[in-house]
């Protein structure tokens with residue numbers, strides 16, 4: 001059972017790493033400049049263990065407390081990325097274990113994230129999530145492009161947070177390239193003020209090539225490594 005799962009994950013991982021390498025070469029980029037975050041949400045802690053043994057260093061989760069429970073059960077030395085919507089009343093707890101929060105999309109999250117990081121005596125790197133959907137889709141996470149600067153200022157000013165860059169999810173069913181290009185332009189603009197905000201988190205199982213072409217530094221990939229999620233997730 002475990003041996004078969006290890007085989008599946010090794011195969012998925014090799015395939016995704018090859019896709020990243022090819023996309024990077026096509027874009028004239030060094031594949032080493034693209035970090036693969038394997039999104040393990042809904043999959044068991046045993047998969048995280050196997051992935052760590054296969055050399056994965058960056059894992060992503062999208063729900064608390066599932067994320068915390070897997071973090072606590074996992075081997076040391078992994079970098080934990082929280083990529084899902086952050087509820088305000090869970091923000092402090094998330095900052096207690098997440099190394100990077102990709103989904104800071106409103107001002108009200110900044111204080112509780114910083115307080116949670118302070119309580120755990122750590123610094124959490126935060127990305128501003130931008131909603132780049134061409135039409136208002138309702139309920140989609142992310143701040144408006146015009147709000148990025150202000151939110152970035154708040155994160156950068158928070159004692160226990162560090163501004164890492166920006167994140168977006170491409171709109172469902174549309175060509176992702178224009179969205180990722182817009183995100184890259186926003187990232188460039190942000191770096192004029194905050195040179196260390198170098199992270200550009202974009203690209204998932206279905207669109208990682210377009211994200212790498214646009215300059216993604218971090219791709220967040222679940223299904224292409226782990227298989228289909230049991231319950232939609």
Ligand SMILES: *Cc1c(COP(=O)(O)O)cnc(C)c1O
Nearest residue numbers: 039062083204205220221222223
């Ligand atoms: C689930 C999730 C991913 C991974 O999606 P896949 O299609 O499984 O690759 C990436 N980013 C976010 C924010 C997610 O919630």
